[in-house]
Amino acid sequence: MRHLHIAHSEALDVSYPCVDELDDDALSDGGEEDFRLEQFDMAFAQARSILGSEENSGISDKQIKDTVWEFYFDVEKSIDWLLGGIEHETSLPSQQTLSALQRLSLTQRIQPNKPSLVSLAKVSQEAPSSTSKPIKSIASSQTVSTSKLSLLAQGKESKLLSSSSLQRLAKPSIMNTKTTSPVQSKLALKAMRVKETSITKSASLDDKLQALTTQESYSLPPTPDVLGLPSPFALTLSSSTLSPVVMPRAFSFPVSTFAFETPSPDDLVLQARQKTALTALKQQKGANKVIPTPKKSTLNASPQILKATTSKATSSASTTINVTKTAPSVTISQEELDLAALNISAEPKLVTVDELPKASFAREALLQLARLEIQEQKPRINLVVIGHVDAGKSTLMGRLLYDLGKIDEKTRLNTVRASEKSGKGSFSWAWELDGTVEERQRGITMDIALQDLSTTHRNITILDAPGHRDFIPNMISGAFQADCALLVVDSSTGEFEAGFDKGGQTKEHLLLVRSLGVSQVIVAVNKLDLVDWKVDRYEKIVSDLRGFLTQAGFPSSRTNFVPVSAIGGTNLIATSNNPLSLRDWYNGPSLIDLLDQLETPPRSLELPLRIPISNVFKGQMGSASGLAVTGRVCSGIVQVGERLRILPGNETTTVRSIEQEGSVLCLPSELVPLASKFSAQVIIFDISLPITPGAPVEMFYHSRDVPATITRLLATLDRGSSTIVKNNPRVLLKHTSAKVEIAIRNTLGSSGFSIPVEPFRVNKELGRLVLRRGGETIAAGMILLA
Numbered sequence: 001m002r003h004l005h006i007a008h009s010e011a012l013d014v015s016y017p018c019v020d021e022l023d024d025d026a027l028s029d030g031g032e033e034d035f036r037l038e039q040f041d042m043a044f045a046q047a048r049s050i051l052g053s054e055e056n057s058g059i060s061d062k063q064i065k066d067t068v069w070e071f072y073f074d075v076e077k078s079i080d081w082l083l084g085g086i087e088h089e090t091s092l093p094s095q096q097t098l099s100a101l102q103r104l105s106l107t108q109r110i111q112p113n114k115p116s117l118v119s120l121a122k123v124s125q126e127a128p129s130s131t132s133k134p135i136k137s138i139a140s141s142q143t144v145s146t147s148k149l150s151l152l153a154q155g156k157e158s159k160l161l162s163s164s165s166l167q168r169l170a171k172p173s174i175m176n177t178k179t180t181s182p183v184q185s186k187l188a189l190k191a192m193r194v195k196e197t198s199i200t201k202s203a204s205l206d207d208k209l210q211a212l213t214t215q216e217s218y219s220l221p222p223t224p225d226v227l228g229l230p231s232p233f234a235l236t237l238s239s240s241t242l243s244p245v246v247m248p249r250a251f252s253f254p255v256s257t258f259a260f261e262t263p264s265p266d267d268l269v270l271q272a273r274q275k276t277a278l279t280a281l282k283q284q285k286g287a288n289k290v291i292p293t294p295k296k297s298t299l300n301a302s303p304q305i306l307k308a309t310t311s312k313a314t315s316s317a318s319t320t321i322n323v324t325k326t327a328p329s330v331t332i333s334q335e336e337l338d339l340a341a342l343n344i345s346a347e348p349k350l351v352t353v354d355e356l357p358k359a360s361f362a363r364e365a366l367l368q369l370a371r372l373e374i375q376e377q378k379p380r381i382n383l384v385v386i387g388h389v390d391a392g393k394s395t396l397m398g399r400l401l402y403d404l405g406k407i408d409e410k411t412r413l414n415t416v417r418a419s420e421k422s423g424k425g426s427f428s429w430a431w432e433l434d435g436t437v438e439e440r441q442r443g444i445t446m447d448i449a450l451q452d453l454s455t456t457h458r459n460i461t462i463l464d465a466p467g468h469r470d471f472i473p474n475m476i477s478g479a480f481q482a483d484c485a486l487l488v489v490d491s492s493t494g495e496f497e498a499g500f501d502k503g504g505q506t507k508e509h510l511l512l513v514r515s516l517g518v519s520q521v522i523v524a525v526n527k528l529d530l531v532d533w534k535v536d537r538y539e540k541i542v543s544d545l546r547g548f549l550t551q552a553g554f555p556s557s558r559t560n561f562v563p564v565s566a567i568g569g570t571n572l573i574a575t576s577n578n579p580l581s582l583r584d585w586y587n588g589p590s591l592i593d594l595l596d597q598l599e600t601p602p603r604s605l606e607l608p609l610r611i612p613i614s615n616v617f618k619g620q621m622g623s624a625s626g627l628a629v630t631g632r633v634c635s636g637i638v639q640v641g642e643r644l645r646i647l648p649g650n651e652t653t654t655v656r657s658i659e660q661e662g663s664v665l666c667l668p669s670e671l672v673p674l675a676s677k678f679s680a681q682v683i684i685f686d687i688s689l690p691i692t693p694g695a696p697v698e699m700f701y702h703s704r705d706v707p708a709t710i711t712r713l714l715a716t717l718d719r720g721s722s723t724i725v726k727n728n729p730r731v732l733l734k735h736t737s738a739k740v741e742i743a744i745r746n747t748l749g750s751s752g753f754s755i756p757v758e759p760f761r762v763n764k765e766l767g768r769l770v771l772r773r774g775g776e777t778i779a780a781g782m783i784l785l786a
């Protein structure tokens with residue numbers, strides 16, 4: 001999503017260590033130990049996030065720490081080992097056979113060239129560096145991570161394939177595992193060089209150490225998945241990177257155990273330091289306002305704290321929630337590193353934090369306030385602009401925004417010049433919305449563009465959706481946020497038919513938005529200038545569309561048609577300039593009149609808070625090192641100072657500030673249920689192949705999409721009454737209504753992958769879904785039972 005700001009945005013600030021804030025300087029000599037500690041913390045936090053809580057995974061912090069330590073911060077290997085993926089040919093040492101001090105000493109010796117650099121570099125490589133990636137880009141990178149994780153679980157190597165230009169630009173389908181190679185940062189390249197040297201130098205020592213390995217393995221209890229695995233968003237919020245970090249095996253190397261019989265010179269030095277550290281730590285205690293970390297021992301740093309400063313957000317139209325990540329106020333000294341490495345649990349680790357804001361209003365008072373505000377303000381509506389490719393959607397919106405004074409003359413002049421210079425003069429209006437180089441070069445919209453406009457009685461957020469079939473996933477993400485739709489059709493000869501017939505996007509878009517709950521639609525019959533404003537042409541198009549709209553379930557009372565020419569600005573706002581050839585047969589409302597009459601959807605203020613997170617931005621809005629999340633408040637109300645849960649996962653955060661835009665934020669007392677399998681009622685679209693049990697699909701729900709399988713065909717239903725026509729059908733054909741069972745894929749080891757869903761009858765917005773297969777939208781419907 002290029003234009004990141006959606007109306008009624010909300011902001012949250014988060015504090016925790018951020019890997020991306022480290023640069024080469026942080027890796028210089030003086031910071032080595034601090035860095036090692038941070039790296040350990042980070043690896044531990046990532047492993048913990050991926051495995052889930054101790055309670056649910058059955059894997060203790062200590063086990064993770066020991067493993068992470070032994071695999072030298074290699075999260076992939078550690079998880080592999082903990083989940084039993086590695087054949088345990090190298091087993092972990094017990095505390096009895098190898099002290100932490102000895103291990104520290106060991107790692108210092110066998111890693112003369114700071115292999116920790118490598119791990120960090122891999123983190124930098126994996127983490128998206130952009131601070132304002134489009135929603136779909138970030139979602140795509142999550143998809144890649146997830147896919148890699150599942151491959152890891154199966155013990156396979158992920159294969160990076162190159163993709164065509166179009167596929168790269170489109171949101172990659174989860175069905176394909178195509179991805180682009182990560183761009184290597186300077187730091188990463190440096191680290192790789194260091195690593196290569198390190199591996200060569202330490203090879204012989206590793207061999208020697210291998211011989212000294214002591215055998216001991218943990219036997220893990222089964223890992224029930226009650227809370228579900230954290231989503232990529234939750235991982236981003238709760239760890240220092242934007243995605244779970246899985247380091248390629250090329251960078252993993254066995255660090256075997258080593259039973260020191262006598263203290264080494266390093267041990268002696270470290271023991272001396274330990275004494276000093278303990279004294280210093282005791283003196284420091286009580287100096288500041290401090291919060292001890294939950295565990296007293298070792299290297300446990302998990303300070304994820306969302307801090308709030310202002311205001312509230314209500315269940316409304318599309319809402320942006322900005323989460324800003326601030327630099328951590330954690331000071332880690334050499335002493336602490338030593339203490340941690342020694343596993344001394346006598347003293348808690350001290351972490352200073354800013355004072356947390358407190359929620360200012362009681363819930364009932366807040367509800368009253370929100371109701372009042374809604375009454376007093378112009379209703380806010382989200383309008384998704386849909387239609388076949390090149391119908392003129394962006395041109396229409398660009399022209400409308402200009403005529404409403406939302407685009408100043410200077411900007412307009414620049415856009416005209418730039419488009420003409422590129423030989424794309426006819427796209428100059430579209431360029432006002434299609435802002436990326438790729439979109440401008442190709443002359444098509446690729447991602448949702450957001451713009452706000454105001455009519456006399458409405459505040460409208462426009463979501464300009466791409467029409468090209470390759471970008472339907474992006475279009476769906478816009479449709480999920482919409483209250484109503486503006487369908488643009490090209491009336492020129494042959495073009496309306498191309499978009500309306502099979503293979504065109506007109507019907508597909510209409511069916512999609514309808515199945516996502518949109519029942520109001522305005523149809524702009526565009527490019528009538530190209531057919532000389534012929535009334536016959538207009539009426540033919542209206543008649544064809546009216547029939548289809550009724551069939552698709554759009555009530556005729558909430559369907560309106562308007563003849564326009566986007567490029568000439570005809571009948572968009574004022575009707576006085578309409579050409580005679582139009583005025584001869586049309587004296588109805590202009591487009592803006594129809595927009596001004598759009599019905600406001602009801603807002604579910606009283607329902608539990610639900611904010612599906614649609615995007616995460618780093619270093620955005622408020623704090624240079626911050627993290628912002630955006631999402632629509634589907635129901636409920638949220639205020640500054642409120643503590644929120646991020647599901648799936650086990651993270652709790654506090655809202656720091658509200659600026660007004662897979663994971664869902666909700667109140668800790670009213671959690672969204674998580675499910676990895678559920679039943680759904682779906683309408684099958686005009687599919688080319690019938691659906692059979694076991695069909696792999698991409699499931700879109702709120703702003704996320706996940707790989708899933710239609711595991712069972714439970715029944716076919718009567719389309720009108722929803723009564724059962726046939727139980728356990730063998731296949732589902734096009735245009736049928738059916739009850740199916742859907743299972744979420746992407747399993748990591750034996751654990752299921754759960755997502756936050758609610759049945760449609762409980763929460764309409766969280767209860768809707770769309771299914772796609774091989775680039776084709778095959779069904780849409782609602783979740784029945786989670």
Ligand SMILES: Nc1nc2c(ncn2[C@@H]2O[C@H](COP(=O)(O)OP(=O)(O)OP(=O)(O)O)[C@@H](O)[C@H]2O)c(=O)[nH]1
Binds near residue numbers: 394466468
């Ligand atoms: N003659 C004429 N041309 C138009 C009109 N509206 C748009 N166009 C042209 O149609 C072409 C496509 O316009 P866009 O606005 O990019 O179409 P779109 O629907 O946004 O395209 P995608 O977002 O890529 O699906 C451009 O060359 C426009 O100049 C119109 O009312 N009359």
